[in-house]
Amino acid sequence: MVGALLKITTIIDVVRLLAELPYIRPIIMEAFSSIPPKWSDAATHALTFCCPRCGEPAAVATDVWINRRAPVYTHNHKRKWQEFYNCECGTAWWGWSSDRPPNPWQENDLSEDVPPSLDPLTGLGDTWGSFEP
Numbered sequence: 001m002v003g004a005l006l007k008i009t010t011i012i013d014v015v016r017l018l019a020e021l022p023y024i025r026p027i028i029m030e031a032f033s034s035i036p037p038k039w040s041d042a043a044t045h046a047l048t049f050c051c052p053r054c055g056e057p058a059a060v061a062t063d064v065w066i067n068r069r070a071p072v073y074t075h076n077h078k079r080k081w082q083e084f085y086n087c088e089c090g091t092a093w094w095g096w097s098s099d100r101p102p103n104p105w106q107e108n109d110l111s112e113d114v115p116p117s118l119d120p121l122t123g124l125g126d127t128w129g130s131f132e133p
Contacts, residue, residue: 031064040065040084043092049099053091058100061085066097074098 030037046052051061058064063086071079080098087093 031066032068033065034069036067036084037063037065037086039063039086039092040094041092043084043094046093046095049095049101051085051087051089051091052093054087054089056087056089058083058085058095060088062088072096 044052050057065084067082067084071081073079078098080096082094083097083100084092084094
């Protein structure tokens with residue numbers, strides 16, 4: 001192990017070394033890999049953004065994969081992706097990135113300053129018109 005530490009020259013070497021340790025390997029996830037993991041094949045669409053079997057939130061998932069190869073565009077030009085989660089109960093599920101609940105630690109002061117006809121995140125108008133009644 002000491003000899004391997006002396007050969008570390010880049011961050012990639014550190015990641016490779018950590019991946020060889022049996023107690024660290026489960027922590028390293030390939031969330032942005034272009035190849036979907038095998039467990040995502042059996043994933044079911046969760047209508048609420050939590051595990052459909054046990055109700056646990058995405059934060060307790062043991063594995064995560066985001067399908068960034070095939071984004072979907074909404075009517076107001078926003079992108080959304082399929083986010084796949086492998087829950088600790090063994091259930092694989094997915095939800096749209098746009099369905100993820102808001103982050104309670106994120107400040108969003110734009111909503112007060114932006115008129116209601118504009119998107120609160122970008123400040124841009126909806127050129128396609130709104131589908132809201």
